[in-house]
Amino acid sequence: MDKIAILIPCYNEGKTVEKVIRDFRDVLPEAVIYVYDNNSSDGTDKIAEKAGAVVRYEYQQGKGNVMRRMFAEIDAECYIMVDGDDTYPAVNAKQMVDSVLKRKVDMAIGDRLSSTYFEENKRPFHNVGNYVVRKGINFLFQKDIKDIMTGYRAFSYRFVKTFPVLSQGFEIETEMTIHAIDKNMFTENIVCDYRDRPEGSESKLNTFADGIKVILTIIKLFRTYRPMKFFSLIAAILTVISAAFLAPVFKIYLKTGLVPNFPTLIVCGFVMLAALYALFSGIVLQTIYQKNRQDFEIELYRVTKEFSCKEAQGGGVRE
Numbered sequence: 001m002d003k004i005a006i007l008i009p010c011y012n013e014g015k016t017v018e019k020v021i022r023d024f025r026d027v028l029p030e031a032v033i034y035v036y037d038n039n040s041s042d043g044t045d046k047i048a049e050k051a052g053a054v055v056r057y058e059y060q061q062g063k064g065n066v067m068r069r070m071f072a073e074i075d076a077e078c079y080i081m082v083d084g085d086d087t088y089p090a091v092n093a094k095q096m097v098d099s100v101l102k103r104k105v106d107m108a109i110g111d112r113l114s115s116t117y118f119e120e121n122k123r124p125f126h127n128v129g130n131y132v133v134r135k136g137i138n139f140l141f142q143k144d145i146k147d148i149m150t151g152y153r154a155f156s157y158r159f160v161k162t163f164p165v166l167s168q169g170f171e172i173e174t175e176m177t178i179h180a181i182d183k184n185m186f187t188e189n190i191v192c193d194y195r196d197r198p199e200g201s202e203s204k205l206n207t208f209a210d211g212i213k214v215i216l217t218i219i220k221l222f223r224t225y226r227p228m229k230f231f232s233l234i235a236a237i238l239t240v241i242s243a244a245f246l247a248p249v250f251k252i253y254l255k256t257g258l259v260p261n262f263p264t265l266i267v268c269g270f271v272m273l274a275a276l277y278a279l280f281s282g283i284v285l286q287t288i289y290q291k292n293r294q295d296f297e298i299e300l301y302r303v304t305k306e307f308s309c310k311e312a313q314g315g316g317v318r319e
Contacts, residue, residue, distance in 0.1 A: 001310050004031035004097055005076035008053070009066035013084035014042035016198060020082065021051040023090035028097065034074060035084065036066050044084070064167035064175075071160045077101060077311065079155040085197050088112075088152040092192040096154035099188050106159040106185035107176070109145065110152030112194035117147075129211045133174065133218065140222050140229075141181045146189040149173045149214070157307045159185055162300055171217040178218070182225040183296060227289055231282030238275035242268045 006024050010017055021033055035048035035055050049055045058069045067081070078100040082088050088110060099105040113130060134148045151173060159180070167175045180187050223230045246268040249261050259265055 002032045002074070002076040004028055004078045004080065005074050006031050006033045006080045006082065006093075007067075007070045007074070008033065008035045008048075008082055008084045009038060009058075009063050009070070010035055010040060010044045010048070010084040011038040011061075011063075012040045012042045012044060014040070014044045014047050016086035017044055017048050017053075017084045018051045020084050020086050020090075021048060021053050023086075024080075024082070024093060025052065027090040027093050028080075031080070032076075034070065036070055038062070038066050060168070062168040062170075064165055064169050064172040067172050068165035071163065071165065075157070075310065076160075077157060077307075079157075079160055081151065081153045081155070083151040087195055087197060089193050089195070092152070092190060093154075096152075096190055099190065100154050100156050103188070104156070104186060105154075105188045106156045107180045107187045108154040109147055109177075109187060109189050110150050110192040111146040111189045112150050112152070112192060113147045114189075114191045115193050117194040129214070133214060136215075136218060137174070137178065137181075140218070140226070141178065143181050145177055145181070145187065146191075148177050152192060158300060158303045161303045161306075162296065167217060169213060171214050174214050174217050175221065178221045178225065183293075183300075225289070227285035228282045231278045231285065235275040235279040235282070238271050238278065242271040242275065245271075 006028065008017065008020060013020075017035065021035070024031065024033060033053040035045070035053040037045040037048070037055060037057050039059060039061055045055050045057070056069075056073070058066045071079075078097050080093055080096060082090075082093075092110060096108040096110065099108040113134065117130070130147070130149055134145065137148050138144055149170075153173075153176070162183070163176065163179055165172065165175070179185075245264055249259060249265050249268070253259055
């Protein structure tokens with residue numbers, strides 16, 4: 001087991017990966033630096049290997065697939081995830097590690113949005129997207145996470161080994177955040193500077209395509225983790241629609257004793273039935289969710305004990 005593992009997922013980051021490795025080695029010389037190459041065509045793997053990193057490969061395209069492989073293969077007391085594009089300064093890494101190892105934080109979040117992100121980032125739609133995603137998740141889940149989509153984080157062993165990676169691409173950061181919120185993991189915001197990519201280095205994030213994926217991921221995770229709220233909202237909307245169309249029919253009935261629009265009445269009845277169906281679906285799924293939470297807590301105890309055993313056998317020694 002490593003004491004500190006620095007995880008750098010890379011896809012065509014040949015222009016910057018060497019500097020990232022060098023910077024993090026200067027700050028955390030005791031750490032093992034892993035670069036997982038994701039089908040790069042610019043020699044990223046060779047550059048990283050020459051710079052002294054442990055180079056491995058993930059052939060399924062997408063950052064989520066890379067993180068899934070990393071989390072499965074690497075055991076460490078503290079993990080640091082950072083992009084290979086040299087946009088995150090290594091100087092904050094020591095503070096993030098201390099949060100995990102000394103304060104038992106499960107996920108330390110490198111908060112770009114409270115520092116230089118909006119000045120440095122040259123893609124205005126990215127700024128808008130980050131703002132919308134942050135506000136949306138904090139509203140839906142009643143939390144105050146400062147930066148939802150940052151690629152600079154530190155994790156505890158128990159977070160990594162109990163996090164089910166479902167996303168394949170850049171939605172992974174959103175998924176991590178919501179998982180931590182839902183499972184009551186100890187999170188901490190650590191303000192860090194952000195610098196835009198150097199000239200010649202191109203972002204792999206597509207503002208609109210990946211933005212839509214992130215929004216859909218939030219909706220799906222809200223449905224999964226807050227089923228009662230999700231389906232109650234649907235039930236409420238259907239109830240309002242049914243009542244709105246029923247009101248004129250009912251008004252005429254009170255005046256004349258007649259129902260002139262039977263089709264409308266029938267449709268309103270079916271819509272109201274759909275609302276009730278949604279409500280009871282939420283109740284059933286909320287019960288299933290509660291059982292899953294109980295099972296997760298048992299699994300968390302098991303992983304925590306497993307970590308204690310590995311640490312006692314020689315924590316900080318690379319396997």
